[in-house]
Amino acid sequence: QKEVEQDPGPLSVPEGAIVSLNCTYSNSAFQYFMWYRQYSRKGPELLMYTYSSGNKEDGRFTAQVDKSSKYISLFIRDSQPSDSATYLCAMRGNTDKLIFGTGTRLQVFP
Amino acid sequence: KAGVTQTPRYLIKTRGQQVTLSCSPISGHRSVSWYQQTPGQGLQFLFEYFSETQRNKGNFPGRFSGRQFSNSRSEMNVSTLELGDSALYLCASSPAGTGDSPLHFGNGTRLTVT
Numbered sequence: 001q002k003e004v005e006q007d008p009g010p011l012s013v014p015e016g017a018i019v020s021l022n023c024t025y026s027n028s029a030f031q032y033f034m035w036y037r038q039y040s041r042k043g044p045e046l047l048m049y050t051y052s053s054g055n056k057e058d059g060r061f062t063a064q065v066d067k068s069s070k071y072i073s074l075f076i077r078d079s080q081p082s083d084s085a086t087y088l089c090a091m092r093g094n095t096d097k098l099i100f101g102t103g104t105r106l107q108v109f110p
Numbered sequence: 111k112a113g114v115t116q117t118p119r120y121l122i123k124t125r126g127q128q129v130t131l132s133c134s135p136i137s138g139h140r141s142v143s144w145y146q147q148t149p150g151q152g153l154q155f156l157f158e159y160f161s162e163t164q165r166n167k168g169n170f171p172g173r174f175s176g177r178q179f180s181n182s183r184s185e186m187n188v189s190t191l192e193l194g195d196s197a198l199y200l201c202a203s204s205p206a207g208t209g210d211s212p213l214h215f216g217n218g219t220r221l222t223v224t
Binding site: 031032034036041042043044045046049051088090092093094096097098099100101102103 | 116152158168200208210212215216218
């Protein structure tokens with residue numbers, strides 16, 4: 001079993017929809033949780049970064065971490081065609097390597 | 111502030127050859143990590159360097175090696191290339207390499223082995 005599981009999608013939604021992206025993990029030592037967005041032919045771009053459990057909001061993006069359930073989510077409100085990309089969750093302990101999910105492909109159609 | 115710069119962007123090599131990839135981190139960042147990205151495996155951690163010392167290593171064979179220079183720039187080398195080494199190689203930097211300093215990625219080097 002992988003340390004981090006992420007639904008690969010693809011996920012196809014209409015413009016304006018609310019998108020929910022999720023990851024589960026097995027290592028209780030993970031404390032730092034990140035979401036990256038990757039466009040085709042580009043490197044991953046940091047979207048959200050949270051520490052421990054709780055919510056964090058940045059514009060149309062909200063990240064949630066539930067450490068008791070080992071579950072993290074990224075919500076995108078009012079989705080736009082420009083949000084079409086692959087979304088990667090990532091997490092780590094304090095000094096360990098960053099572990100990535102396999103990524104969810106999202107397509108937002110006009 | 112300039113981002114992480116990786117060179118070259120594309121490489122085509124033949125089986126058995128060796129290759130060296132280069133990474134310039136964000137100014138002031140002392141930690142550099144390397145990842146291999148493939149459609150089947152996603153992002154796999156290769157190694158991390160901090161202040162010229164390898165601090166973490168992933169589960170890759172010894173053909174994969176790296177180093178970091180005093181100016182924090184890093185190189186990775188793959189010897190005796192195999193077809194399965196075809197991938198996007200990503201470099202990421204962070205100020206300290208600890209959990210509270212997220213990684214910032216370059217756009218990668220696309221390596222094709224024929």
